[in-house]
Amino acid sequence: MAEVFIVEDNENVRDALAAYLKLEGIEVREFGALGPVETELKRRTPDLLVLDVMLPDGDGFLFAKQVKSRKDIPILFLTARDQESDRITGLEIGADDYVVKPFSSREVVLRIKKILARTSSPSRQNSPDYVLQESRLNIDQERHRITLDGGFVSLTAAEWNILTHLAARQPQVFSRLQLLESCLGSMAEGSERTIDTHVKNLRRKLGNDDWIETIRGFGYRFNGEPA
Structure with missing residues (x-):
């Protein structure tokens, strides 16, 4: 079963997204700040990190850059920052997707499923x-x-x-x-x-x-x- 970490300080947003993911059979762990998820990442590696950019204890972009330097974890950013420069920053860090608030939880779940399918496909060669x-x-x-x-x-x-x-x-x-x-x-x-x-x-x-x-x-x- 795939496991997704959601790091989002808005409890309503976090809980709604988690509920839709659980309906799809995806295991979810929720975090409201960077400190707790940083501790948890030292113990386990999720299949996907859903990460808000503006969090009470730090910047999601900087945190993602640090995570990417240590682990190959797919990342989907959630943010209210819709400037092109912010989107470019996220892509340069290596984000797999970038979703601007407000958003549809169902749409985000579809994007998450696409990322998980791409990164966990069964092994078989069809390789030019x-x-x-x-x-x-x-x-x-x-x-x-x-x-x-x-x-x-x-x-x-x-x-x-x-x-x-x-x-x-x-x-x-x-x-x-x-x-x-x-x-x-x-x-x-x-x-x-x-x-x-x-x-x-x-x-x-x-x-x-x-x-x-x-x-x-x-x-x-x-x-x-x-x-």
């Missing part, structure tokens, strides 16, 4: 390989896993969607708007600059900017070759 120079990139569609030269690469849902979309259609070039509409879906709030942030994160994780090539004045294309 791509090469770039001396590196080999493996895209395992069934397990939603990326490996680079045998090492696992942790991607957010948006990063996964962009990389697999480009790779499956290489050498086709896609504009930022096309990628925004095709790859981000319910996460597509914001401007085309969001795509630049995701590509920047992908390049950092893949260790080589050449995997995704910038086509000046238009957009991006995947630069690896099928093995």
Whole structure:
């Protein structure tokens, strides 16, 4: 059974979301502040962290950055901060999704289920390989896993969607708007600059900017070759 930690200081919001998750058979632990969840994370690792950004004892962005430096835990941000700069900050930290308040608890649960399905898919290979120079990139569609030269690469849902979309259609070039509409879906709030942030994160994780090539004045294309 999947386990989700909800860190939200508004008890009504927290309880409503927890109730919907429990109806879906998902185990939930609730926290109203960062201190208690930080202690709990030292003892156990949830399948997903649902994290408010503005909490009474600290900043959710800073906390998430610290968590990501120690553990590979998917994170969904809940926040009233709807500025593009805040969304970009969340994505740069490595958030899998970013939900602005007020929101529908049912919609958030659907987003949570999508993240859990992506990160806990059963093992079976359906894995195209791509090469770039001396590196080999493996895209395992069934397990939603990326490996680079045998090492696992942790991607957010948006990063996964962009990389697999480009790779499956290489050498086709896609504009930022096309990628925004095709790859981000319910996460597509914001401007085309969001795509630049995701590509920047992908390049950092893949260790080589050449995997995704910038086509000046238009957009991006995947630069690896099928093995």
